[in-house]
Amino acid sequence: MDERGYTFLESIFQLIIMTAFIQLFLLFFFWKSPIELHYKDYSSTEWELFAADFQHLLSDVTEIRLLNGGRAIRLKNSRGQIDIEQSGTVVRKRVDETGHVPLVTRVKTVTYAFDGMTVTAHVTMLNDSVKTRGFAVGINPK
Numbered sequence: 810m811d812e813r814g815y816t817f818l819e820s821i822f823q824l825i826i827m828t829a830f831i832q833l834f835l836l837f838f839f840w841k842s843p844i845e846l847h848y849k850d851y852s853s854t855e856w857e858l859f860a861a862d863f864q865h866l867l868s869d870v871t872e873i874r875l876l877n878g879g880r881a882i883r884l885k886n887s888r889g890q891i892d893i894e895q896s897g898t899v900v901r902k903r904v905d906e907t908g909h910v911p912l913v914t915r916v917k918t919v920t921y922a923f924d925g926m927t928v929t930a931h932v933t934m935l936n937d938s939v940k941t942r943g944f945a946v947g948i949n950p951k
Contacts, residue, residue, distance in 0.1 A: 852915065856932075856940050859900070859913045863930065866891060866902075868947045873923055882921045882928065895919045898935060 867873075872885040881894035889905040893912070900913040913919075915935045922929045923946075932940045 852934060852936075852938070855913055856942075860942050860944070862902075862912060863893065863928075864944050866893075867928060867944050870946065870948055873928070873946065873948070875921055875923055879920045879922060880918075882923070893921075900932070 866884060866886070870884045870886045872883075874883045875881070876883055876892070876894070881892060884891045884893070892903045892906065894901060894903070895916060895918070896909070898914060898916050899911045900916050900919055902908070902910040902912055913932065917933045917935050917937070919933075920931045922931075926946060928944045928946055930940075930942055930944065934940065
């Protein structure tokens with residue numbers, strides 16, 4: 810058993826290891842701050858995902874109908890009949906009147922307009938922000 814005690818070399822080695830860990834610790838917090846700012850607004854990310862999914866659904870349809878005075882929209886394509894409608898505070902997708910796939914949450918009202926070439930979605934969120942987007946329609950008659 811070595812009884813010389815704690816050596817100067819051991820203290821230098823531990824100081825080097827501690828310095829490396831402090832740098833990694835600081836680097837983490839410098840990285841974390843901009844990421845938190847970028848993803849702070851979850852509703853914007855959710856809206857963009859809805860827009861991409863909705864545009865994909867509209868890319869190849871055989872029929873489009875507005876329901877409930879423009880509060881819901883019915884699409885027909887190779888997958889069947891797809892309804893995009895509001896249920897409570899959620900805009901959901903239903904295929905052949907079954908299922909419940911949430912597309913956007915925290916929604917106060919939603920309305921759709923169709924002019925023959927584009928579908929426009931007007932969504933008012935629970936925080937009273939309004940999101941509007943136009944979507945190109947790819948009608949493929951049978």
